[in-house]
Amino acid sequence: MSPPLGQSSVAAAPNRHLLETTGLSVSFDGFKAVDDLSFYVNKGEVRAIIGPNGAGKTTLLDLITGKTQPTKGHVRFKDLQLTGMREYQIVRAGVGRKFQTPSVYESLTVFENLEMAFPDNRTSWSAWRFRRTPDVIAKVEEIAELIYLRDRLRDRAEILGHGQKQWLEIGALLIQNPELLLLDEPVAGMSARERESTGKLLLEIALNRAVVVVEHDMDFVKQIAHRVTVLHQGKLLAEGSMDDVQKNPKVIEVYLGH
Amino acid sequence: MPVAESSRRPAASVALRHVTTVLFNDARRRENIYFGVLAVLLLVGFPLLLDTFHLNLVGKYLTYAFVALGLVLCWGYGGILSLGQGVFFGLGGYCMAMFLKLEASDIASTSIQSTPGIPDFMDWNQLTKLPAFWVPFKSLFLTVVAIPLVPSVLALALSAAMFKRRVGGVYFAIITQAVAAILSILIIGQQGYTGGVNGITDLKTLHGWDIRSDSAKMILYFVNAALLLGAIALSFSIIRSKLGRLLLAVRDREERVLFTGYDVANIKTVVFVLAAAFSAVGGAMFTLQVGFMSPSFVGIVPSIEMVICAAVGGRTSLLGAVYGTLIVNYGKTYFSEAFPELWLFVIGALFIAVVMIFPDGLAGLDLRKALHGLLTRASGFARKRKKPAALVPPAAPSAPQTNAGSQ
Numbered sequence: 312m313s314p315p316l317g318q319s320s321v322a323a324a325p326n327r328h329l330l331e332t333t334g335l336s337v338s339f340d341g342f343k344a345v346d347d348l349s350f351y352v353n354k355g356e357v358r359a360i361i362g363p364n365g366a367g368k369t370t371l372l373d374l375i376t377g378k379t380q381p382t383k384g385h386v387r388f389k390d391l392q393l394t395g396m397r398e399y400q401i402v403r404a405g406v407g408r409k410f411q412t413p414s415v416y417e418s419l420t421v422f423e424n425l426e427m428a429f430p431d432n433r434t435s436w437s438a439w440r441f442r443r444t445p446d447v448i449a450k451v452e453e454i455a456e457l458i459y460l461r462d463r464l465r466d467r468a469e470i471l472g473h474g475q476k477q478w479l480e481i482g483a484l485l486i487q488n489p490e491l492l493l494l495d496e497p498v499a500g501m502s503a504r505e506r507e508s509t510g511k512l513l514l515e516i517a518l519n520r521a522v523v524v525v526e527h528d529m530d531f532v533k534q535i536a537h538r539v540t541v542l543h544q545g546k547l548l549a550e551g552s553m554d555d556v557q558k559n560p561k562v563i564e565v566y567l568g569h
Numbered sequence: 570m571p572v573a574e575s576s577r578r579p580a581a582s583v584a585l586r587h588v589t590t591v592l593f594n595d596a597r598r599r600e601n602i603y604f605g606v607l608a609v610l611l612l613v614g615f616p617l618l619l620d621t622f623h624l625n626l627v628g629k630y631l632t633y634a635f636v637a638l639g640l641v642l643c644w645g646y647g648g649i650l651s652l653g654q655g656v657f658f659g660l661g662g663y664c665m666a667m668f669l670k671l672e673a674s675d676i677a678s679t680s681i682q683s684t685p686g687i688p689d690f691m692d693w694n695q696l697t698k699l700p701a702f703w704v705p706f707k708s709l710f711l712t713v714v715a716i717p718l719v720p721s722v723l724a725l726a727l728s729a730a731m732f733k734r735r736v737g738g739v740y741f742a743i744i745t746q747a748v749a750a751i752l753s754i755l756i757i758g759q760q761g762y763t764g765g766v767n768g769i770t771d772l773k774t775l776h777g778w779d780i781r782s783d784s785a786k787m788i789l790y791f792v793n794a795a796l797l798l799g800a801i802a803l804s805f806s807i808i809r810s811k812l813g814r815l816l817l818a819v820r821d822r823e824e825r826v827l828f829t830g831y832d833v834a835n836i837k838t839v840v841f842v843l844a845a846a847f848s849a850v851g852g853a854m855f856t857l858q859v860g861f862m863s864p865s866f867v868g869i870v871p872s873i874e875m876v877i878c879a880a881v882g883g884r885t886s887l888l889g890a891v892y893g894t895l896i897v898n899y900g901k902t903y904f905s906e907a908f909p910e911l912w913l914f915v916i917g918a919l920f921i922a923v924v925m926i927f928p929d930g931l932a933g934l935d936l937r938k939a940l941h942g943l944l945t946r947a948s949g950f951a952r953k954r955k956k957p958a959a960l961v962p963p964a965a966p967s968a969p970q971t972n973a974g975s976q
Contacts, residue, residue: 402830435839441811
């Protein structure tokens with residue numbers, strides 16, 4: 312992977328985190344899905360977010376990506392206040408998100424899927440004038456290589472396996488060179504071998520960006536995560552290395568106590 | 570196809586088959602051919618086959634095809650169902666009609682009015698001065714600008730109010746329908762300003778050129794057909810570009826497009842405005858060819874009929890939209906003459922049939938397969954007649970026939 316093009320990494324001063332949420336809260340009809348959550352992620356880090364169902368993991372991603380607006384608190388990314396920005400502006404600022412269910416354009420080929428995500432010509436006019444230039448082809452091929460789909464470029468996305476669709480979606484994010492990648496259950500439904508490849512892929516792409524993974528599969532978390540954040544009822548329960556978190560009595564109680 | 574089998578075929582049939590395979594295998598080339606066929610039909614076929622009256626009728630139908638074309642782009646591709654396209658058709662038509670009406674209302678021909686020089690219906694409604702919004706329509710240039718501009722501005726305003734707030738699907742359809750109802754009620758209610766329920770009638774000349782003459786009708790037909798072919802060509806360039814793929818992506822996976830960094834509201838706005846502008850051009854050509862414009866082309870019923878035209882043709886087929894419009898409107902003319910009270914039932918049944926039986930419309934019927942089936946049958950027939958002389962094993966001739974049967 313080449314370093315992020317045209318995006319200044321100088322902006323993040325040495326002590327500042329790439330992503331930081333402060334006092335983030337959101338409630339739906341009085342139910343606090345995320346409650347006063349402050350956490351941060353650094354560049355080069357793979358962070359796993361775990362927690363029982365309803366802990367607010369996906370809601371947290373919604374808050375970061377602008378899909379849901381917080382009732383209180385802020386999200387800062389580099390020097391930007393993400394709170395209040397529109398989804399597509401947040402994406403253009405360098406935050407990529409993969410959804411829980413694979414979300415690719417089934418009727419398009421793998422090549423076209425990746426091309427659609429190419430981070431240029433995002434206005435209607437330039438999309439109309441868009442031509443497949445050698446740069447685009449080179450970039451698409453580079454990403455396809457990375458996501459193990461180099462020889463499937465001409466296939467329609469609908470005939471890909473479940474795991475391959477997940478990779479394709481990750482690839483569509485990578486082609487935009489985001490500095491922060493948010494992945495919601497990237498290995499759900501994958502075979503053991505695909506999980507291993509995905510883990511390798513995530514560690515490789517995390518070298519010059521931050522990756523946040525919401526995941527249920529503890530073995531996978533152990534394989535990839537530098538740090539683990541445990542959420543419970545919208546609150547931060549524990550944070551640390553996988554070993555620390557697993558020994559934490561509060562975490563044990565939440566997972567096993569009921 | 571197995572070599573052994575084809576070698577037994579008459580050379581001409583094999584060659585013909587080969588040619589069709591080459592021509593029709595590439596989807597884009599196939600579309601180009603069909604586009605050429607439509608162009609020949611509109612520019613040569615109809616003018617040669619039809620008298621001026623019927624040609625004018627076809628010309629009228631073709632003005633609705635602009636609306637259907639816009640619906641293919643915004644509904645078939647972008648997934649935005651608008652049940653109010655009559656609004657834009659009507660606005661374009663009214664812009665044109667206002668210009669023509671002013672030209673027809675010169676001082677000399679309106680001298681018996683209490684206020685000469687204003688349209689007759691204004692005089693009947695005790696208006697003594699031309700309303701300010703009519704004044705720009707004294708200029709042909711401003712009128713030509715206003716025809717696409719006025720509906721586009723309205724479409725832009727609707728888009729800004731709805732797409733930015735994520736109003737979509739059924740809600741959007743209902744709102745567009747309400748807009749159609751509002752506009753037609755407004756036009757009918759403000760008789761003094763709009764001509765009311767009668768519309769704007771007695772249109773005579775365009776810049777001194779009598780649009781009622783046969784030669785004018787002929788020329789207007791060709792202008793209309795050429796504009797329509799131009800609109801189709803523009804639409805093809807859109808759906809074949811990345812913008813076309815984006816529209817499909819918005820229709821099928823809006824959220825993914827949004828989280829790929831595209832401003833989905835902006836994409837929807839562009840296609841909706843374009844559809845409105847197309848409709849407006851159709852409306853203006855309607856006024857010119859038919860010689861009047863009335864609120865009956867603005868309201869809910871015509872708007873829905875236009876959606877049915879697009880659906881019958883195939884909502885993702887640009888060319889299908891044209892054929893669908895021609896067939897539905899021909900049916901409407903025929904039925905409303907023969908069995909006036911049945912037409913609404915027919916169009917209702919047609920809509921149900923399109924939704925349930927052939928959702929891809931006429932375009933969904935596989936022409937290529939049908940053609941190949943015909944060719945195979947024809948070559949099989951040719952061989953059967955030769956059989957006694959050629960000493961073909963008895964099993965062979967049946968092969969292409971089963972082939973034809975399965976297609």
